Structures are given as C-alpha cells and as structure tokens.
Amino acid sequence: MLFYARRYPLGIAGALILILFVVTALLAGVVAPFDPLTTAPKSALAPPGGRFLLGTDMMGRDVLSRLIHGARISLAVALGAACIGSGLGCLLGLASGYLGGWFDLIVQRLAEMMQALPLLVMALVITASLGPSLVNTIIAIAIPLVPNVARIVRANVLALRELPYVEAAKAIGLGRMKIAVFHILPNTLAPLIVLATAQLGSTILTEASLSFLGLGVPEPYPSWGRMLSESAAEYIRVAPWLVIFPGLAISLVVFGANLFGDALRDLLDPRQAH
Amino acid sequence: MAPVLEVSGLNTIVQSREGIVRAVQDVSFSVEAGKTLAIVGESGCGKTMTALSLMRLVPSPPVKITAGSVKVAGVDLLSLTEREMRDVRGRDIAMIFQEPMTALNPVLTVGYQIAEMVSMHEKLSKKAAWDRAVDMMRHVRIPAPERRAQEYPHQMSGGMRQRAMIAMALACRPKVLIADEPTTALDVTIQAQVLDLIKDLQTEMGTAVVLITHDLGVVAETADRMIVMYAGRKVEEGTTAALFADPLHPYLRGLMGSVPRMGGTAQRLQEISGIVPPLVNLPPGCTFADRCSMVRDRCRTDVPPFTEKRSDHAAACWETA
Amino acid sequence: MIDYLLRRLGLMVLTLFGVSVAIFLLLRIVPGDIADIIFESAGMVDPAEKQQIIHDLGLDQSLVMQYLHWIGGLLHGDLGYSYVSEKPVLQEIAPRIPITARLAALALAFAVATGVPIGVITAVRQNSGLDYLLRVFSLLALSMPAFWLGLLVLMGFVNWFGLLPIYDKAPGTLGAWVLMMVVPAATVGLRSSALIMRLTRSSMLEVLRNDYIRTARSKGMPERTVTYTHALRNALLPVITTIGIETAFLFGGLVVTETVFNIPGIARFLVEAIRWRDYPMVQNLVMFIAVIVVTVNLLVDMAYMIVDPRIRLRG
Numbered sequence: 001m002l003f004y005a006r007r008y009p010l011g012i013a014g015a016l017i018l019i020l021f022v023v024t025a026l027l028a029g030v031v032a033p034f035d036p037l038t039t040a041p042k043s044a045l046a047p048p049g050g051r052f053l054l055g056t057d058m059m060g061r062d063v064l065s066r067l068i069h070g071a072r073i074s075l076a077v078a079l080g081a082a083c084i085g086s087g088l089g090c091l092l093g094l095a096s097g098y099l100g101g102w103f104d105l106i107v108q109r110l111a112e113m114m115q116a117l118p119l120l121v122m123a124l125v126i127t128a129s130l131g132p133s134l135v136n137t138i139i140a141i142a143i144p145l146v147p148n149v150a151r152i153v154r155a156n157v158l159a160l161r162e163l164p165y166v167e168a169a170k171a172i173g174l175g176r177m178k179i180a181v182f183h184i185l186p187n188t189l190a191p192l193i194v195l196a197t198a199q200l201g202s203t204i205l206t207e208a209s210l211s212f213l214g215l216g217v218p219e220p221y222p223s224w225g226r227m228l229s230e231s232a233a234e235y236i237r238v239a240p241w242l243v244i245f246p247g248l249a250i251s252l253v254v255f256g257a258n259l260f261g262d263a264l265r266d267l268l269d270p271r272q273a274h
Numbered sequence: 275m276a277p278v279l280e281v282s283g284l285n286t287i288v289q290s291r292e293g294i295v296r297a298v299q300d301v302s303f304s305v306e307a308g309k310t311l312a313i314v315g316e317s318g319c320g321k322t323m324t325a326l327s328l329m330r331l332v333p334s335p336p337v338k339i340t341a342g343s344v345k346v347a348g349v350d351l352l353s354l355t356e357r358e359m360r361d362v363r364g365r366d367i368a369m370i371f372q373e374p375m376t377a378l379n380p381v382l383t384v385g386y387q388i389a390e391m392v393s394m395h396e397k398l399s400k401k402a403a404w405d406r407a408v409d410m411m412r413h414v415r416i417p418a419p420e421r422r423a424q425e426y427p428h429q430m431s432g433g434m435r436q437r438a439m440i441a442m443a444l445a446c447r448p449k450v451l452i453a454d455e456p457t458t459a460l461d462v463t464i465q466a467q468v469l470d471l472i473k474d475l476q477t478e479m480g481t482a483v484v485l486i487t488h489d490l491g492v493v494a495e496t497a498d499r500m501i502v503m504y505a506g507r508k509v510e511e512g513t514t515a516a517l518f519a520d521p522l523h524p525y526l527r528g529l530m531g532s533v534p535r536m537g538g539t540a541q542r543l544q545e546i547s548g549i550v551p552p553l554v555n556l557p558p559g560c561t562f563a564d565r566c567s568m569v570r571d572r573c574r575t576d577v578p579p580f581t582e583k584r585s586d587h588a589a590a591c592w593e594t595a
Numbered sequence: 596m597i598d599y600l601l602r603r604l605g606l607m608v609l610t611l612f613g614v615s616v617a618i619f620l621l622l623r624i625v626p627g628d629i630a631d632i633i634f635e636s637a638g639m640v641d642p643a644e645k646q647q648i649i650h651d652l653g654l655d656q657s658l659v660m661q662y663l664h665w666i667g668g669l670l671h672g673d674l675g676y677s678y679v680s681e682k683p684v685l686q687e688i689a690p691r692i693p694i695t696a697r698l699a700a701l702a703l704a705f706a707v708a709t710g711v712p713i714g715v716i717t718a719v720r721q722n723s724g725l726d727y728l729l730r731v732f733s734l735l736a737l738s739m740p741a742f743w744l745g746l747l748v749l750m751g752f753v754n755w756f757g758l759l760p761i762y763d764k765a766p767g768t769l770g771a772w773v774l775m776m777v778v779p780a781a782t783v784g785l786r787s788s789a790l791i792m793r794l795t796r797s798s799m800l801e802v803l804r805n806d807y808i809r810t811a812r813s814k815g816m817p818e819r820t821v822t823y824t825h826a827l828r829n830a831l832l833p834v835i836t837t838i839g840i841e842t843a844f845l846f847g848g849l850v851v852t853e854t855v856f857n858i859p860g861i862a863r864f865l866v867e868a869i870r871w872r873d874y875p876m877v878q879n880l881v882m883f884i885a886v887i888v889v890t891v892n893l894l895v896d897m898a899y900m901i902v903d904p905r906i907r908l909r910g
Contacts, residue, residue, distance in 0.1 A: 010731075112606070113613040116885040120847030121865070125881060128869040129621040201738065208740050209851050213866050228743060236750050243750060247743030255738035262734070331813055363815030376806040381828045381904055390824075391814040426904045442814065 011263020017256025025071040032065035036222050045239050055241040057230070063241065067249050070222040075253070077134070077217065078203040081141035085203075086196040088142070089149025094188070096150060097157030104154075111147035119144045123206055124215060132218045141206050145199055152195055156188040190268045197261040201254040208250050224250050276348075277304035278482040279328075279367075279450045284342035286320075286327045289335075295553045297323040297337070299506045305482040305499075307449070310473075312485045312497035312514070314529075318550055320506040321486045325452045328484070329369055330359050347449055365395045368443035372455040374435035378427040385411070385423025388442045395446050410441040414471060433464035440471065447479050454486045469496050490529060494518060502526050505550055505561040508580060512587035522589040524566045560592070568593045596900070603896070607889050614885045615669075615878075619662050622874050665878065675875040677868075684879050688861060692883075695853070695860035699845055701776055702784035703838070710788040711834070714795025718830075719822055721800065729792070736789040741848045745782050745855035761857070779856045783848040787841050794837050798830040805829075832903055839895030843888050 024031055033053070040060030048055040054063040096107040114122065126140035160166065210216030211225030227246040235242050286298035298320045305311045313321045326332045327339050330351060344351040346366050351359060371377040379387060385407045393403035404423070411419035414437040427435055436456060443451060453472065457465035473496060476483055485497060493500055493514060500517055502510040502525065510523040521527045531544035548565035551557060557564070559574040566573065572592050580590040668675055674684035713733075717726045802808070803826055811825045812818075846862060853863035861880065868876035900906045 109609065109613065113610050113617065115843075116610055116614050116889050117881065118843040118846040118884070118888065120850055121881065121884055124850070124866065124869060125618065125621060125877070128872075128877065129624050205740050209742060209847070212740075212742050212851060213854065215866070215869065225740075228746065236746070237753050240750055243743075243746050247740060247746065250743065251735070251739045254740075255735060258734050258738055329813055331809060360815045360817060363813055365815060369813045371806060371810060373806060377810045379807040379811070379825055379829070381832075382825070390816065390820070394817075394820075395815065426908065428905050429908060439810075442810075 008263040008267065010259045011267070014256045014259025014261075014263065017252060018260055021071055021253050021256070022075060024068055025075050028069050028072045032062075032068040034062035034065040036061060036066040036069040037220055045235070047239070048241050054245050055239065057227070057239075057242055058235060063227075063245055066222045066227060067224070067245060070224045070227060070246070071249070071253075073134075073217055073221050074204060074207055074224050074250075077138050077141065077207045077223075078200060080138045081207070082145065082196055082200050082203045084138065085142035085145030086149050086192065086199065089146040090153050090188070090192055092146065093150035093153025094157055097154035098161065107150065108154075111150055114144065114147040117144075119202070120206060120209055123210055124213070127210060127215045132215055134217055134221060137207065137210060137216045140210070141203050144206075145203070149192070149195060149199075153188055153192060156191060160187055194261065194265045194268055197257065197264050201257040201261065204250065204254050204257065276306075278307045278347055279305040279484070280343075280345040281324075281328065282343045282345070284324065284327055284344065285340045286323055286332065286337065287340055288323075288337050290554065293554045296556070297506050297553065298327060301342075301503070301508050303501050303508070303511065305450070305484060307482050308476060308480045309498045310476065310483040310485055310496055312487060312493040312500040313503060314487060314490065314493055314500055315503035316488055316550065318553070319503045321503050322454055324503070325369065325454050325484065325486050328450075328452060329363060329367060331369075361395070364391050364443075364448065365446045366448050367450040367452070368446070368448040369452040369454065370436070370439045370443045370456050373459050374432060374439050375427065377439060378435060380427055383424050383426055384430070384438045388423075388438070388445050391442065392445050406445060407441075410445045411438065413475070414438070414441045414444075416441070432460055433467065436460060436464075436468055437471065440468070440475070444475055444479065444481070448481065450482045450484065451476075452484045452486070455488070456485075457492060458487070458489070465492075472496070502529075505556065506553060507561065507590065509562070509591070510589040511580075512584075516584065516587045520584070520587070522583055522587065522594040523562075523591050524568055524593075525562050526589075528565075560590075600897070603893055607893060610889060611882070611885060615666060615882055616662070618878055618881045619665065620658075622877060623658065665875075669879075669882070674879045677873050677876050684875055687876065688864070688879065688883065691859060691861040691864055694858065695849060695862055697772070698776055698780055698783070698853075698858065698860060699842075699849060701773065701780035702787065702845060702848075703841070705777075705781055705784035706787035706791055706841070707838070709784075710791030711795050711831070714792040715799055715822065715827060715830075717792070718796045718799030718803065730796075733789040733792050736785050739785075740851075741783060741786060742851035742855050744785065745779070745852050748778055748782055749855065779852050779858060782856075783845065783852045786848055787845060790841065790844075791834060791837065794834055795830060798833050799826060802826045802830040832899065835899050835902065836895055839892045842891045846884060846888070 038061070040056070042060065044056060044058055044060040046052050046056040046060075048063075052062050052064070054067065056062055057066070092107055096104045117125075122144040123140040126143060127136060130136040130139065207216055207223070208225035208228075211223040212229045214226070214229060216225060217223040224246045228243065281304065282302045284298055284301045285296070288295040288297050301320075301324055303311060303313075313324060315321050323332070323337070328344050328351070330339070332339065339352060342352065346362070349362075349366075351362060351367075354362065378384065385404060388407035388410060389400070389403040392398055392406045393400065396403075398406065408419045408423050411423055416422050416434055416437050422430070422434070422438075427438070430438065440456075451472075456472070457468050460468060469492065472483065475481065485492070487493060497514045499512065500514050501508050502517075502523060504525050510517060510521070510526050517526065518530070521530050525546070528544065528546035532546065546565055551561060551564065557574070559572075559576055560566070560569075560578050563569050563573045570593065576592075578590045578592045580588055582588040583594060665675060672685065674688070676682065677684055677687055680687060713729055717729050720726050808821060808825060811821045816825070849860065849862040850866060852858070853860045854866060857863075861883070865877065865880045865884075868880060
C-alpha cells in the first residue's frame with residue numbers, strides 16, 4: 001500500500017478526499033451540528049464564525065449542516081446513477097459485443113442516437129418527462145451514461161472474443177452465457193472500473209447542475225446544487241458564503257474523484273510502458 | 275590518410291531501475307574517408323547505442339555519455355554545445371535508421387523533409403532547397419522524383435522510403451554516414467539494391483560509412499573493416515577479409531560457424547550456448563566466459579585486454595594467440 | 596470517399612429520426628395533460644372549453660398523427676406553436692440562435708487558444724514543476740461546476756465594479772461584443788480548455804516517442820521546429836476529433852452559464868421551456884440541438900479526413 005502511496009501521491013490524496021466525504025455523508029446525523037431543515041428566521045444570514053461555522057442561509061438554516069446532509073444526497077444520487085448507468089451499459093455492451101447480429105446493430109444505433117445529445121440536455125429532458133423526484137433524478141443521470149459505457153465494453157469484448165483462451169473454452173463446450181460471464185467479464189472489469197470512477201466526477205456535476213436549474217433533487221432533500229440556486233442572485237452581495245461553500249464542496253469532491261480516477265487509470269492502463 | 279572519424283574510449287551508461295547499465299564500454303575505432311566500417315553484434319550488444327552516442331542522440335535523462343571523444347574531421351563532438359552539435363548533425367555527420375516507415379514523418383511530404391534540412395544548413399531559398407531535394411531523390415534512383423517529392427511516406431514502397439532516407443541523410447554531403455541496420459526491414463532483393471546505392475554514393479562523395487548490422491553476409495559484401503561487439507565491449511577488430519578468414523575471438527568463431535553455407539554437405543549448424551548476461555550485473559572477468567568453449571579459470575576473474583594478435587587484427591581473449 | 600460520406604449522411608438522418616421519435620414519446624410519458632394545466636391556470640371550468648383547447652392543440656388526434664404532423668411541419672419550416680406564448684416556435688427560437696452560436700464560437704476559440712499551447716508546454720517540459728502545476732490546475736478547472744464559476748465571476752463583478760453585468764442588448768461593433776462576451780465565454784470554455792489541454796499533452800507525449808522525431812533531430816533541426824512542425828502537426832490530429840465531441844459538452848455548459856449570466860440564448864430558453872412544460876418548444880429545441888451536434892461531428896470527421904494525408908491520399 002505504501003508502494004502505491006509513493007508512486008501515486010495524488011491518487012491517494014484523491015481517494016482520501018472521497019473517503020472523507022463518504023464518511024461524513026454516512027455519519028451525517030452524528031456529525032452535523034444542527035438540523036438542516038429547521039428554519040430559524042432570527043438567525044438568518046449570519047456570517048461564518050461562532051455558532052454557525054459556515055454561516056446561515058436566508059431562512060436561518062446552518063450552512064455546514066446543510067452541506068453535510070447535502071453530501072449524503074449528492075453522493076448517493078451520483079453513486080447510484082454511476083452504478084446503474086455503468087452496470088446497464090456493461091450488460092448491454094457485453095451482450096452486444098458477444099452476441100452480435102441484429103441485437104448488436106440495434107443497440108449500436110440506439111447508442112448513436114443517444115450520443116447526439118449532450119449529457120446535461122438529455123438528463124434535463126428525462127427529468128422533464130418523468131417529473132422532478134429523487135429517483136427520477138438518479139434515472140435521468142444514469143441513462144445518458146449507458147451508451148458510452150456500452151460502447152467501450154463492447155469494444156473490449158470484441159477484442160477479447162478473438163483471444164485463444166475463449167476459443168479453448170468454446171472448444172470444450174462451454175455455453176455462450178458461461179463464457180461471457182466467467183471469461184470475458186472479468187477482463188473487461190479493469191477498464192470498466194476506470195471508466196466508472198472517471199464518470200463519478202461528471203455525475204456529481206450533472207446532479208449539481210440539474211438541482212441548480214431547479215429540475216433535479218426536489219425539496220425537502222438538501223442538495224448542494226439547489227443551495228446555490230436558492231442563494232444566487234439576491235444574496236450574492238450580502239452573503240457570499242452562501243455561494244462559496246456549497247460550490248467549494250462540489251469542486252472538492254469532484255476534484256478528489258478526478259485525482260483518484262486519473263491515478264487509477266495510470267495504474268491499470270496497460271500502455272504505461274516506460 | 276588521417277581518419278575522418280576517430281572514436282576513442284567511448285563510454286555510455288543507462289540509468290535504469292535495476293541499476294546502472296554500461297551499454298558502451300571503452301569503445302574505440304576509426305574510419306577513413308571513402309571507407310566502410312561495420313559494427314557487428316547481436317541485439318543488445320551496444321551497437322545501436324554506440325551509433326546514437328556518436329550523434330549525441332541518446333535519450334538524455336536515462337542515458338549518459340560519460341567518457342571518451344568522438345572526432346569528426348578533428349573536431350570532438352562530445353565537447354560541443356548542444357547548439358553547435360545541431361549544426362554538425364546532418365551537415366557533417368548523418369544517420370539512417372532501420373525502419374523507414376516509422377522514421378519518416380507521416381504528415382510531411384518527403385520533399386519537404388529533405389528540403390527543410392538543406393535549407394537550414396546551407397541557408398538556401400525554399401525553391402533552391404526543393405530543387406536540391408528533387409535532385410537528391412533522382413540521385414538515389416527514385417523514378418519521377420519531381421512527383422515523388424510531393425508524396426507522403428505512406429505512398430511509397432519500403433525500398434523507396436529507404437532511398438528517400440538516404441537522400442535525406444546525404445543531401446548536405448556529410449563526411450560521415452551512420453547506417454543502423456539499413457536493410458534489415460527490407461526484402462532481400464531490395465537489400466542488394468540499397469547496399470549498392472550506398473556504396474556508389476560513398477565512392478562519389480567520399481563519405482566514411484559506419485554500418486551497423488547483425489548480418490554477416492552484408493558485412494562481407496560491403497565493409498572494408500569490421501569490429502565485433504559483445505555486451506557493450508569491443509571484442510575483435512580488423513579488416514573484413516582477415517576476420518572472415520581467421521576469426522580469433524570465440525564469439526566471432528561461433529557466429530561464423532552458425533551461418534549456414536551454400537554447397538558442401540549439410541551439417542548441424544553450430545550454435546553458441548547460453549545467452550547474453552544481463553548488462554546490469556556483469557560477472558567479473560570476460561563477459562563471454564559462461565558461453566565460451568575455450569574458457570579457463572583466468573577468464574572468469576580477469577577482463578582480457580584488447581591486444582593485437584596479428585598484423586592489423588586485434589581481439590580481447592586470453593586464449594587466442 | 597464519396598460513398599463514405601453518403602453512408603454517414605444516411606446514418607445521420609436515421610439518428611435524427613430516432614431522436615425525434617424518442618423526444619416525442621418522452622415528452623408524452625408524463626401524466627398531467629397540458630390541456631389540464633392551461634385549463635386550470637386560465638381558471639376555466641367548462642368541459643366544452645377544455646375540449647376546444649384539446650382540439651385546437653391537436654391533442655385529440657392519435658399519437659402517430661401528432662408525430663407526423665410535427666415532422667411534416669418541420670420539413671417545411673413550420674415548427675408549430677408555443678403553448679406558452681402562442682407564437683410560432685420558429686419566431687421564438689430564431690433570434691436566440693445567433694446569440695448562443697456566437698457565445699459557443701467564442702468559448703471554443705478560447706478553449707483551443709489556451710488549451711493547445713499549454714498542452715504543448717506541459718508535454719515538452721514533462722514532469723517539471725510547471726507541468727505538475729498546470730496539470731493540477733487543469734484538473735481543478737474540470738472539477739468546478741460551470742455555474743459556480745459563473746456565480747463567482749458575478750460575485751467578483753459585484754465586489755469590484757459594484758454592479759452586475761447585463762447581457763440583454765447586443766452592442767454594435769464586433770470588438771465591443773467580444774469584450775462583453777469574453778467573461779461568460781471564458782467561463783463556459785474553461786472546462787473545454789482543460790480537456791483540450793490534457794488531450795494535447797498526452798497526444799504530444801505519444802508523438803514525441805516516435806522514431807521520426809529522432810530522425811528530425813538527427814538532421815540537426817532546431818528543437819522548436821521539431822516541436823511544432825514535426826510533433827504538433829501529428830499530435831493535433833486526435834485533438835480535432837475531440838473538438839467535435841466537445842461541442843456536445845459545450846452545450847451543457849451553455850445551459851447553466853446562460854442561466855447564471857442571464858443571457859437570452861437558446862440554451863437558457865430550453866430550460867425555461869421545460870419549466871413551463873411548453874412541449875412544442877422543447878421538442879423543437881432538442882431536435883435543433885441534436886442536428887447541430889450531429890452536423891458538427893460530421894464536419895469534424897470530414898476535416899480530419901482532409902487534414903490527415905494518410906487518409907486523404909490512399910496511396
């Protein structure tokens with residue numbers, strides 16, 4: 001483990017940041033000094049310091065507590081979406097690459113269609129059609145991830161399919177399903193993990209953007225993105241901490257995810273020949 | 275006649291994770307104008323590293339030239355600044371490489387790649403440089419050179435690409451040409467053509483040629499003198515005729531014996547047992563000791579000196595006289 | 596090459612067709628009839644009037660008929676009418692398009708102009724202090740939400756100039772316009788700039804490992820020539836295709852940036868249309884975006900084919 005720390009210090013730093021946020025999110029109830037939802041109009045717009053470490057918002061809610069609980073929501077949504085999206089994409093890519101034929105063709109055309117739209121726009125449209133809710137937000141972020149994952153997994157499968165040991169497995173009579181799961185899947189896992197980690201950052205950002213536009217995580221769940229939209233125009237002058245801290249939280253988590261993802265990719269990429 | 279190229283005590287090391295690799299150890303040789311010297315040895319023996327060291331093209335953080343001198347027409351290249359060295363490259367000493375497809379830039383026309391060098395070294399106008407490039411391509415017997423000069427490397431055949439490389443290397447008429455395995459990647463029929471071309475150009479321009487190869491047949495055809503390298507060291511040196519007639523060092527003897535010969539009864543090819551030792555932890559004594567059929571105790575403890583055994587024929591071996 | 600082009604165009608049409616069907620259906624999944632919403636918000640109670648509204652909006656026809664009606668109109672330039680403003684969709688969209696287009700172009704120009712040179716520098720000075728610094732900085736740029744960056748910029752404006760910048764009116768000259776737009780353009784473009792920088796860097800590093808770079812040096816070419824004429828020309832090829840993909844990302848950034856800076860462009864309009872459940876508007880806007888993305892991708896691929904001599908001239 002120390003070996004990795006020396007070679008990939010940034011990656012370890014990124015992992016630590018992520019762990020910090022995840023732990024905070026899991027222990028939100030314990031760590032947060034105040035209840036994020038109770039309003040206290042008398043302490044509205046208090047600057048950072050004293051009781052309220054990061055200040056309060058326009059309804060007197062403690063910013064720090066809202067940030068901590070917001071971590072829970074934002075991370076849950078992002079992780080959930082990343083897992084669902086990657087998982088679905090992986091299945092589709094596996095099936096598409098291994099089965100081939102008309103299934104492959106249809107999936108490919110569908111993937112191309114989905115890639116004609118930018119990520120955020122697609123998420124917006126899905127949210128628009130399904131209505132704003134926590135679950136719908138997760139779905140809206142997960143679905144745009146599928147075509148990219150499917151494409152990469154499919155390419156991997158196509159390359160692996162031709163390898164001799166797969167031929168050997170077929171020769172001893174192993175069914176297609178078994179081959180796919182036991183032989184091909186394990187070898188696509190490494191690039192898949194790298195891909196999923198790389199997408200973690202972008203799913204967090206997408207959730208934040210959706211919530212910022214008011215089309216993501218709805219009330220009463222605290223979300224970093226929505227915290228920024230609530231405070232935007234009117235309070236920029238008087239309460240800059242309302243703008244700085246939530247955005248800082250988002251940036252930090254995504255930064256950690258990116259650092260970790262980069263290091264992971266450097267580690268697992270077979271083309272690292274020095 | 276004073277030799278055009280004089281290499282003396284060249285030492286090059288590679289700093290690797292496992293330790294320091296002495297890729298070139300105390301290598302010395304010289305070449306006269308219009309003559310060809312072959313450097314022979316198997317992969318990893320240090321011949322390419324020697325060639326790159328002559329041009330100071332070694333990748334500088336891991337590789338370092340630590341000692342020696344490389345004199346071209348009296349000027350020691352190792353003492354020049356990088357700026358001065360850039361003027362020397364291409365103008366006084368040039369190199370052609372093994373794989374012409376990867377050695378030429380795929381997005382620049384062949385004519386451009388030749389002309390840019392001429393233009394830079396001789397301060398010619400764009401038009402004059404281009405004409406020279408076309409001229410040089412004609413010189414290396416590329417048909418329809420005006421058209422070919424406007425083509426890209428991928429549009430040419432392997433043999434033509436190698437000729438283009440030769441044209442590029444010799445466009446400024448350098449005094450020394452280093453050819454690193456110039457024919458290894460080519461078909462046998464093209465090989466002969468390219469070698470003849472180099473020979474003809476050499477006669478015309480009086481270039482000294484250093485030919486790096488592992489192919490003894492090529493050496494016999496083209497080289498006046500040859501040196502044999504093993505594990506970074508020079509182990510035998512002399513005229514080609516002498517070394518072929520009477521190989522002294524056991525390594526060379528083994529190489530000669532392993533070349534299949536036409537005619538005569540078919541016999542089992544002689545092989546040299548063992549493999550080249552890892553260059554990081556070289557054993558004390560002669561590096562060939564483990565594979566040598568004539569090995570004695572002294573061979574394992576003391577490095578044999580490079581001594582002249584016959585007239586103009588030297589080798590590094592305790593056992594050969 | 597021509598039949599490749601035709602095939603691509605055919606695929607494009609197929610893709611766009613699929614997108615149109617998908618968006619059409621997607622917008623009609625949701626329960627909650629638009630007629631109900633209009634009905635209630637207008638305070639009407641008579642069911643007959645509701646029927647009238649339904650009929651007016653063509654909602655009493657089958658889905659297939661509605662779809663064909665839309666697509667037929669689309670091909671004639673008639674995009675239907677907005678539910679909200681009751682004006683023709685085209686009339687609402689048309690003036691907003693140039694605003695977003697110019698902003699996108701400026702953002703892309705900024706991204707390329709900053710990303711490529713920095714990428715080259717970090718590649719040439721690999722593993723130096725500057726390299727690490729710029730790489731960390733680029734990762735930071737990729738981690739910041741675009742809208743937060745915009746908010747911070749606005750905050751800066753308020754603190755230093757005491758006012759919020761307004762983007763409603765377009766100034767006369769190009770120069771004045773660029774000056775006005777440079778801030779939001781840089782905000783949107785920062786992310787793309789970081790991506791381009793990273794790609795240029797890795798592409799350059801790979802190119803610099805090639806044999807022909809060694810050949811160029813063996814000819815005595817100066818390092819500057821080696822870097823720009825020999826290396827960069829090869830390294831930029833994959834960057835060109837990325838610019839196509841970037842266009843899609845750019846749109847996402849434009850959506851939030853136009854919202855933050857209050858720029859009356861088409862991206863912000865999409866969000867508004869979604870909020871107001873103005874389906875005809877959303878449909879057409881999404882189609883428009885899809886057409887742009889697909890077309891840019893095609894153009895970029897074609898550009899790549901022209902620029903790379905290995906493809907242009909199949910020897």
